[in-house]
Amino acid sequence: MGKTRLEAFSDGVIAIIITIMVLELKAPHGSDLSSLLPVLPSLLAYALSFIYLGIYWNNHHHMLHLADRISGGILWANLHLLFWLSLVPFVTSWVAEDSRASIPTAMYGLVFLLAAIAYTILERAIIARQGPHSKLKAAVGDDRKGLASLALYATAVILSFVHPWIADAIYVFVALIWLVPDRRIESLVQSALHTEHGS
């Protein structure tokens, strides 16, 4: 299996996921500005999920760019990742229905936590196949960002039972880590991680 077709299939699936979410945005049942209000949480949730999927697409591409050959195990690890990503429209529309409820907010984070775990498994599978001189291993390094995201998602899932807005803030924060890739933010993440793990 060449990696070109794996990339094309993954691109197709992510392009569809990122776009069909918009089908959950039902046209408001009125024609004034106030009728847009109930749709607002949906719009914000959609925007956040769009950014997350954009980040996944971007990272997925860079990772596969450094992969050499695709084994059966890598193929299924990739489908495993796509499975969790495909549940994003589901949890996005649930969280949009009642954004102040704990369970949907926690489920939103849980799906991204499982997607992040699937991403890590895929990464490890590619590195394992490349052997000791793995190009991907060299590029990823100790993958602090990835591990920080995992920890932050897990923290958000738990803290959404304290208050959903705490979890929402963490979700936005994780997106920012990947969107604004500078050193200060990374060190900020680490200190935040220490604080949250300590709490």
Place this chain on the structure above:
Amino acid sequence: MGKTRLEAFSDGVIAIIITIMVLELKAPHGSDLSSLLPVLPSLLAYALSFIYLGIYWNNHHHMLHLADRISGGILWANLHLLFWLSLVPFVTSWVAEDSRASIPTAMYGLVFLLAAIAYTILERAIIARQGPHSKLKAAVGDDRKGLASLALYATAVILSFVHPWIADAIYVFVALIWLVPDRRIESLVQSALHTEHGS
């Protein structure tokens, strides 16, 4: 017709099928964990169908990798396969509505039985075109896994009228045959086939 465009079109259709199924997963009508319960059968049915379509995509790719040229017959045999696969979201959402009913469970298996028959027809069409020294023929061999799947689907369709859970167990079992490709499972399939055919 080059096979590249046939592959790209098939990939596109399978990527869409695998993703739009998630649109059938309606956001729960509540915000507590118990409101997730009625969605659970949908989620499980979605996961199983996702795995099945992943297996089809994987096998389809390997088969076309060994094909040389595409004739009109192969093109239509391929569209025939895509037609049955495109009905997967329909039967998945039906089986999810009442997972303890016989008819939807049988229909679920029937669509996969017809897809498996379409797959076999496509395989034969490619082999026939390749002639006596067919690479695909050599790779497929006597295609025990494919024939076992056909027999298992047919058995499941019938046994879903005895009890749907028997059929469900067979569906999971067929998925496992393709996911975990080791010798012991294959011999297990064969003995299972003998038992079921004897019953």
Place this chain on the structure above:
Amino acid sequence: MGKTRLEAFSDGVIAIIITIMVLELKAPHGSDLSSLLPVLPSLLAYALSFIYLGIYWNNHHHMLHLADRISGGILWANLHLLFWLSLVPFVTSWVAEDSRASIPTAMYGLVFLLAAIAYTILERAIIARQGPHSKLKAAVGDDRKGLASLALYATAVILSFVHPWIADAIYVFVALIWLVPDRRIESLVQSALHTEHGS
């Protein structure tokens, strides 16, 4: 504009159209075989539209295979064709709602008539650009099948007001012309055309 990207975009749009139609197939509201009955017209309409779109995809590919360069005019002629094809899911679900009504049956044919006209315009645009020694012109010849389809669609639209089943029969017949491409059927089409035009 290279034709590769035009092909890829068209393939993508047709793949999506052919697949999202299945979203109109709502899971039956019961679990016995009789609850499948109200869905049956949808299933048949879906199957016919699937075959039509398969034929369009097939012919579209062969036509573009013989095209050289893409002009702005060809690009928009292609989008014009895709527009009418994109309305297929809409008329398919309308005809499925009440398959014995004249208007939906006529509209179904009208969309395919307009798609066939758009296809002919695209064909002419490519031939015009290729000049006197057009490869496509040589391959298409006098395009009797295409013209026959146009005439048959127009006839079906009119005859659906006499009885929808006459139109349905013509729709199935046009699909057969393209699926079973032998000489006898073609001469059959011509005599049928004479009869229908004479009526």
Place this chain on the structure above:
Amino acid sequence: MGKTRLEAFSDGVIAIIITIMVLELKAPHGSDLSSLLPVLPSLLAYALSFIYLGIYWNNHHHMLHLADRISGGILWANLHLLFWLSLVPFVTSWVAEDSRASIPTAMYGLVFLLAAIAYTILERAIIARQGPHSKLKAAVGDDRKGLASLALYATAVILSFVHPWIADAIYVFVALIWLVPDRRIESLVQSALHTEHGS
């Protein structure tokens, strides 16, 4: 990141957006011609959005054709554009629900205004990366059409509060500017701009 994969992903997303809009076209609840009437605004809105997305796809392709390499900034500028385009089905179905209301008509223009701004940002990002001898800069020139569209969208958003039909006329007019690219229309745009800005 090669630009091939960026193009393929963008094509996929635009192909999906352009096609899923048709899912908002619900089959009429009757079988006579008059039952098509309530769907007519939807059909017209769909047709206009289809043309707009076709224009975007066309221009996007020409722009990327002149781009050399893709940076992280260009990638996110591209996703930013796709985000606003992905909201087109949402505003299209809203404007179709009550085409005589000001707010939905204004929102329709607002999404295209934001898409046009995102397009301009993407254009600038590519030009900036190409440096002083930018091929894209040379091709785009002073981009009068792009700036005129921006101004016309903004004008339409404001004038939709005077009367929605004025905005609708401007939307059709902007589409015509891009569809019929001759000099007279361009000068017409400029004089129109002067008049509207003067009002």
